[in-house]
Amino acid sequence: MYxxxxxxxxxxxxxxxxxxxxxxxxxxxxxGIKIAGDVREVDITERKKAEESLRDAEEKxxxxxxxxxxxxxxxxxxxxxxxxxxxxxEIFGGTKNELLGKHFTRLNIFSIKDxxxxxxxxxxxxxxxxxxxxxxxxxxxxxxxxxxxxxxxxKKNGKISNIIAIIRDITERKQAEAVLKESEKKYRTLVENxxxxxxxxDRNSVYISCNENYAWDLKIKADEIAGKTDYEFYPKKLAEKxxxxxxxxxxxxxxxxxxxxxxxxxxxxxxxxxxxPVKGERGNVIGMLGIFWDITEKRKAENEIQxxxxxxxxxxxxxxxxxxxxxxxxxIQYINKTLGNYTPEKTVGTPIYNYVPKEQASTMMKxxxxxxxxxxxxxxxxxxxxxxxxxxxxxxxxxxxxNGKKIKDVIMISANVTKRRIIEENLKKSEEKFRNMVxxxxxCIWEVxxxxxxxxxxxxxxxxxxxxxxxxxxxxQFDFMPKDEVKKIxxxxxxxxxxxxxxxxxxNWNVHKNGTRVLLETSGxxxxxxxxxxxxxxxxxxxxxxxxxxxxxxxxxxxxYLQQSEEIEKLKSLDxxxxxxxxxxxxxxxxxxxxxxxxxxxxxxxxxxxxxxxQSKSLNIVLxxxxxxxxIINRILTVVRLEKGKIEIEMKPLDISNIIEATVKSLKxxxxxxxxxxxxxxxxxxxxxxxxxxxxxxxxNNLIDNAIKFSPRKSEIIVSAGVKGKHVLxxxxxxxxxxxxxxxxHIFEKFYQSDMSISKMYGGTGLGLYACKLIIQKMKGDSxxxxxxxxxxxxxxxxxxxxxxxxxx
Amino acid sequence: MTKIMVVDNxxxxxxxxxxxxxxxxxxxxxxxxxxxxxxxxKKEAVDLILLDIMMPEIDGIQVLRRMNExxxxxxxxxxLMSALSIQSDAFQRSKEYVMHFENxxxxxxxxxxxxxxxxxxxxxxxxx
Numbered sequence: 001m002y003x004x005x006x007x008x009x010x011x012x013x014x015x016x017x018x019x020x021x022x023x024x025x026x027x028x029x030x031x032g033i034k035i036a037g038d039v040r041e042v043d044i045t046e047r048k049k050a051e052e053s054l055r056d057a058e059e060k061x062x063x064x065x066x067x068x069x070x071x072x073x074x075x076x077x078x079x080x081x082x083x084x085x086x087x088x089x090e091i092f093g094g095t096k097n098e099l100l101g102k103h104f105t106r107l108n109i110f111s112i113k114d115x116x117x118x119x120x121x122x123x124x125x126x127x128x129x130x131x132x133x134x135x136x137x138x139x140x141x142x143x144x145x146x147x148x149x150x151x152x153x154x155k156k157n158g159k160i161s162n163i164i165a166i167i168r169d170i171t172e173r174k175q176a177e178a179v180l181k182e183s184e185k186k187y188r189t190l191v192e193n194x195x196x197x198x199x200x201x202d203r204n205s206v207y208i209s210c211n212e213n214y215a216w217d218l219k220i221k222a223d224e225i226a227g228k229t230d231y232e233f234y235p236k237k238l239a240e241k242x243x244x245x246x247x248x249x250x251x252x253x254x255x256x257x258x259x260x261x262x263x264x265x266x267x268x269x270x271x272x273x274x275x276x277p278v279k280g281e282r283g284n285v286i287g288m289l290g291i292f293w294d295i296t297e298k299r300k301a302e303n304e305i306q307x308x309x310x311x312x313x314x315x316x317x318x319x320x321x322x323x324x325x326x327x328x329x330x331x332i333q334y335i336n337k338t339l340g341n342y343t344p345e346k347t348v349g350t351p352i353y354n355y356v357p358k359e360q361a362s363t364m365m366k367x368x369x370x371x372x373x374x375x376x377x378x379x380x381x382x383x384x385x386x387x388x389x390x391x392x393x394x395x396x397x398x399x400x401x402x403n404g405k406k407i408k409d410v411i412m413i414s415a416n417v418t419k420r421r422i423i424e425e426n427l428k429k430s431e432e433k434f435r436n437m438v439x440x441x442x443x444c445i446w447e448v449x450x451x452x453x454x455x456x457x458x459x460x461x462x463x464x465x466x467x468x469x470x471x472x473x474x475x476x477q478f479d480f481m482p483k484d485e486v487k488k489i490x491x492x493x494x495x496x497x498x499x500x501x502x503x504x505x506x507x508n509w510n511v512h513k514n515g516t517r518v519l520l521e522t523s524g525x526x527x528x529x530x531x532x533x534x535x536x537x538x539x540x541x542x543x544x545x546x547x548x549x550x551x552x553x554x555x556x557x558x559x560x561y562l563q564q565s566e567e568i569e570k571l572k573s574l575d576x577x578x579x580x581x582x583x584x585x586x587x588x589x590x591x592x593x594x595x596x597x598x599x600x601x602x603x604x605x606x607x608x609x610x611x612x613x614x615q616s617k618s619l620n621i622v623l624x625x626x627x628x629x630x631x632i633i634n635r636i637l638t639v640v641r642l643e644k645g646k647i648e649i650e651m652k653p654l655d656i657s658n659i660i661e662a663t664v665k666s667l668k669x670x671x672x673x674x675x676x677x678x679x680x681x682x683x684x685x686x687x688x689x690x691x692x693x694x695x696x697x698x699x700x701n702n703l704i705d706n707a708i709k710f711s712p713r714k715s716e717i718i719v720s721a722g723v724k725g726k727h728v729l730x731x732x733x734x735x736x737x738x739x740x741x742x743x744x745x746h747i748f749e750k751f752y753q754s755d756m757s758i759s760k761m762y763g764g765t766g767l768g769l770y771a772c773k774l775i776i777q778k779m780k781g782d783s784x785x786x787x788x789x790x791x792x793x794x795x796x797x798x799x800x801x802x803x804x805x806x807x808x809x
Numbered sequence: 810m811t812k813i814m815v816v817d818n819x820x821x822x823x824x825x826x827x828x829x830x831x832x833x834x835x836x837x838x839x840x841x842x843x844x845x846x847x848x849x850x851k852k853e854a855v856d857l858i859l860l861d862i863m864m865p866e867i868d869g870i871q872v873l874r875r876m877n878e879x880x881x882x883x884x885x886x887x888x889l890m891s892a893l894s895i896q897s898d899a900f901q902r903s904k905e906y907v908m909h910f911e912n913x914x915x916x917x918x919x920x921x922x923x924x925x926x927x928x929x930x931x932x933x934x935x936x937x
Contacts, residue, residue: 241819583899585862590892594919595821601830601923630920637894 071167093139146174466513681720710736727798843867
């Protein structure tokens, strides 16, 4: 029956197409386009064809109806089953015969409670409405199905003829849905129970949903969130930020991880948010899923860690110390500094022992091992030679890092103590220097307490006072002073202690162990405690006993000298007076002599007549004596000048034999008067001497003159000369009275005459030999005599041989 | 005739020298002091002056120096005489002032040996 319907329907459709075709053709005709063929002719052919295709379609429809995947049921408008296909039979679980003609509610497959709905739907359909319903059945074979049923009216000539119902088996879908539901339930449970907050927003950042956890934060119920925005929950600024983030995520379509502020309850916290863009079927972003969790604690912890790190960094970066972390093999894990060439990059990962000398490395190793073994901190000091820095001294503390019970690493904190070390060494040196000084100085270093009791004396005290330091320390300083000194010193200390004054160059008598008095020159400074109280004195004492004695001596001598120099001045002035007197005297004596000698000579010159022999004899005596007086005066002057060194001599090469000859000749008359023969013993070709002719003549004259004077009448004087060494020795030998032993040492003295009576007898001033000696000395010669009383004397003198030889002059 | 002026404050000395020289044939003018010497030299030309050093008021050195200021007088040969030793400081110091004068011919120590004295006078006159 509904085959017909389908056919009809098909035909209707066919007809419509044909009409369209005709209509189109008509239109084409109207438009002047001619279409071949007759419409009627076409109609006949078409009908045949239509009938054939109708049959064909009927078959096809029947096949579709039977083989359709959905169950198809034709019902009368009252609900009686008119036809069912195979699928419907399978669902209902019966044969066609069992089903056909029965009312669908009486198939005993529906649950009774569903029947009113089914009937209601039937009414709906009848009234012209489509009906769709899901229902559950249990067919005759006991199988349960979930069905989705739709039904519509089939009208015939405007009247309701039948109802067609399509029944789809949705059992599998339903089951899947149930599973899904279960899964969704689980998922929701999960979503609701995870500590993270989850929300879903649409493209406009309007909340669609959220989990309870989030809702709880917002103080709403989860289903209340839909339609709300962040502006309703957060401060404007924060909400804007969230919205901007949302927009960005949705625009980029990329998942973002955001750590941000979150203020759910006025309390500022930090959250980690993952925002995931939600994409629609076509891949377009339709919303955004957010999941976030509180990281405030983590942040705090991180902050703590950061602070710790900063502390560590600041500590390690700002400290002067070298901080290292070293493992049990001595390998540097961390170092905070670059030392010379050793950068952290170079040193980390290498054994610390590489950077110190071998012997130091073993020290270091011992200490490190000890720390690892005992897990107690340790410290040591070593030196290291660092390129570009030099030798550096370190004091190192090794502190174990405990990880549970085991020590994995140690921290090594090395302080550079090079400067301190240098200072210490210098201090040591200076202390040593000071000690050396104290112990080697000839002075004694001492310390006394405020009562004057020795607390220290340097070993030098032994040299000064004869006591060992141990014999002195602990005793009052006054014990070592003479009684008269103690009072003086006690008073002195009383005074300076009051003002806590230092003192210098105090002369202080002490008594040596052997009883002698020792004068010390002492200087001292007060010793004060931290509060400025006097606790004693420290100073240095020097033995000045000898110096004092010397000073006194010098003072004495100086006084003497001063006196002497006064005397000298006096003498000098006297000497000057004497010189002036001598000058005046000689002048005054010589002036009258000029006339006496002159006039006598004139008289004796026989230029004046009438002089008797007697007169002439008398005049000659006057002349002789006048000449003698002149000689004496001249000799006095010579001696004075010789003594003052004022005589100027002219040293020339001289032929001494000629001089001797001439002198002897000039004295011949004088010798002749006394019948004295002067013999010459002078060899030929004597070397020349170096001397002043005038003075040589005077000396020779003097000696021969003396010889004549002291020789008896009719005796002989021998004048000889000869070479002796580098000198020529001239001798004048007489046979005179000789010189007694008593007079010998005084012969060359000024104004000396062996017997004053002699001068009366022979004349002479006593100046002769003295003057001779001075003259010979001046000419770098020597003079002397040999004599024996009664036998005579030999006076001699020597003159240096000239470098110029005879004949060279 | 050679004219010689003898200057000395000691009259005996002047007389002795005058006698000795006149016996030798010299024409002698005498002066007993420096001033007299200078005065006489203004009036009379002489061939030689025998001049004692140590004289009161104007001494021999001063006479020589004043003579040196006069073109005529500075040419008159002069012999210095002194009873001081020629080697004495006093004599040498005095001489320093005049030793460069060209007319200073000789120095004679008193007392002198007449023979030697006359020889030196002769020598001084020859130099002229």
